[in-house]
Amino acid sequence: MFHALSDTTRRDILRRCVRDDLSVSRLAEAYPMSFAAVQKHVAVLERAGLVVKQRRGREQIVRTDPDAVGRARQALDELETAWRGRVERMSHLLAQDAEPDAHDPTEGQI
Amino acid sequence: MFHALSDTTRRDILRRCVRDDLSVSRLAEAYPMSFAAVQKHVAVLERAGLVVKQRRGREQIVRTDPDAVGRARQALDELETAWRGRVERMSHLLAQDAEPDAHDPTEGQI
DNA sequence: CTAATCTACAACCAAATGGTTGTAGATGGG
């Protein structure tokens, strides 16, 4: 999934499809590359579950899956939270070390 | 930056460094690949600003940058929010269409 | 000082990636 997000064109496709539902050929018009290339990008996004294709006549409409984007976001959210939590714990430990009744043998070490 | 996150090993390195500050060689012990390979992964994370290296004696300590992770998270957060907002607007439009005094010529179309 | 450790970086290689063109299968319009 992060792999799918790692390409500029694919992130842009995602952004466009958030605004409007677009067919693959409509999307392809927006980029300086072949239709087949855009189609491959959409396929990558689809395999990652970030996007869903839905037939409408002879067109294939591309829609972003908000839940999938949400899951990716949440993964990073947890990373960030874990880090903040760690800083919190470290501050706590430092506070403990500073307690007046501490009889830590390493106390004298600057 | 998403590119840096697109590799499993790099995401794992990030997770490990969130828990502890680790030297490059310590990190390398954890993976079935050469030291140089891990070093390259760290370099990629560093170029993406996700991680910072800090000299300690002859070791190089790797620390995650929580702000960078936060920025990536926020980018996805905005994507998700944009999508939810769009659904909101669509619901609103549908509600307007359903208003009793509507004199829409397409009203009779099933 | 010498040896051991940790790091940096270059050169190289196989595989994946992003792009191309070409061909063929559905679908709708006239």
Place this chain on the structure above:
DNA sequence: CCCATCTACAACCATTTGGTTGTAGATTAG
């Protein structure tokens, strides 16, 4: 029915990527 449009997919190519080994520079331990 026939044609134009939209899509899918295969084959191919250049570049990037993730990995290797080897060499060399710092820094600490003895």
